[in-house]
Amino acid sequence: MSFSNLLMKSGLTVAVRDAQAAVLMTATRQGHTIRGKPPGVARSLEQRIREENVEDPEVVARINIGFPQLKESRSAQLKKRLEHLKSQRSDKQLEQLARSNKLIIDLDKVQRTYVKTTGQHDLRLVADHYGIFEHLFGSAYFVPRVPLNISYQLDGDSLAPVYNGNVIKPTEAAKAPQIDFDGLVDPITGQAAGQDTYWTLVASNPDAHYTNGTAECLHWFIANIPNGKVSEGQVLAEYLPPFPPRGVGYQRMVFVLYKQQARLDLGSYQLAAADYGNLEKRTFSTLDFYRQHQEQLTPAGLAFYQTNWDESLTQFYHDVLKIKEPVYEYDFPKPYLTDQKFFPLKQPFNLYMDKHRDQKQVNKEYLERKLAKTHPFEGPKKPLRYPNAHPIRDVPSWLRTEIRKERLGTGRVQDY
Known part of the structure; x- marks a missing residue:
């Protein structure tokens, strides 16, 4: 109203x-x-x-469907911090190395500390920025409590890690990645779990479905992973590499790790080997999956990256998906042109007239002009050594500007 x-x-x-x-x-x-x-x-x-x-804040508020986090009291945290600072200040050797610029910092230790403290909260903010929670869980979100390390094997010993929405090309993601996470930890307390744990890993692409814009394409589904050992889990859908078509830009590949209360019977999601490349059989909805099993599953880990088209996908479409490779182009709207004026002030005469002509005819004229000055064996004429030193006389101002641009090698004449 x-x-x-x-x-x-x-x-x-x-x-x-x-x-x-x-x-x-x-x-x-x-x-x-x-x-x-x-x-x-x-x-x-x-x-x-x-x-x-x-608006009622209880209606528009988002729902946290993840695990809570039990923190130490403020006094205990402050006590540990003060003890750490006291030990650092009392270390004379550390001070000498710092003053002489010889102090070496262990970056792996820094990364572990970052992941343990604020890394997962930052990952949640980045995922919100990329619309991960909105397109997968609707109005719900969660803070990842279990760090999920995913990396693709490249040539040699190099790896391509999945890190907060970085770009990984389809060539690099052709084979299943290496998955590593601590499956023996309690997501709430951060301490070791006293019993066996089971996990579910789902990899989907919310941008890859052809016929249903609200659905996802299922790329990988592993259930009942015991104690974090991914190789021993129940593979319900084999890994399918990403296949972003040419012209659509970047797509998101999202990995969500769920913690199970116990072993689950998820046989209804089993994908037959004959349907490996059947995209319709790989239709998936993370929100529906979570709603159906939310009493037994809780999201605990998250990782995602972006990918776009490269040359390797042409053969992938023909050999694996058995379909013709789609190519998308953006149809730009025609530029708006006002009615012609008898005296177009402060506008070059030739450019103003070419706006109201057939663009193909203009392109043809420029190409003919370029070929007329190009020798069939020696190529085009050599450019002038000092282009601005040669005067241009007895021509209108608009043509003088056109000749100057042609000499300097600038302007639209270089597009032909």
Whole structure:
């Protein structure tokens, strides 16, 4: 309901009319026009009505479906920090190395500390930025409590890690990645679990479904992973490499790790070997999957990356998916042209006229002009050594500019 309709229903039309009259009376003051809405009755009235119709925070609030985190008391954290600072300051050798610029910092230890403290919270913010939770879980989200390390094997011993939405090409992701996480840890306390644990790993692409824009393409499904040993899990869907078509830009590959209460029977998601490349059989919805098993599953880990088209996908479409490779192009709208003017001021004559001509004819003329100055064996003429030193006389200004651009090798003539 608009603001004016709300005023009509509130019986406040007279007050607004009086406020508008007051604004009109004070629109000019001492010869100056007041810019913007001046403070007065109308503004306070509008604010008061909007405050009475705010959205209910309990309705629009997002739901945290992940594990909570048990933290130490503030005093215990402060005590550990002070003890660490005291030990660092009392280390004379550490001070000498720092002063002589010989102190070597263990970056692996820094990374472990970052992941243990604020790394997973930062991952949640990055995932929100990329719309991961919105497109997978709707209005829900979770803070990853179990660090998920995923890396693709490249040539030699080099690896391509999956890190907070980085770009990995389809050539690099052709084979199943290496998955590593601590499956013997309790996501709530961060301590070692006292019994066997079971996990489920799902990799999907929310941007890859061809026929249903709200569905996802299932790329990998491993259930009942015992104690974090991915190789011993139940593979329900074999790994399918990403296949972003040409022209669609970047797509997101998302890995979600769930912690199970116990072993689950997820045989209904089993994909037959004959349907490995059947994209319709790989239709998946993370939200529906979680709603159906939310009593037995809780999301605990997250990782994702971006990928776009490369040359290796042409053969992948023909050999694996058995379909013709799709190619998408953006259909740009035609530029808006105003009616022609008899005297187009401050516009080059030739450029203004070419806007209203057939673009193919213009391209043909430029190509013919370029071929006329190109020798069939020796190639084009050599450029002038000092292009601006040669005067241009007895030509109109628009043509003088065109000749100068051609000599300098700039302008649209270089596009042909």
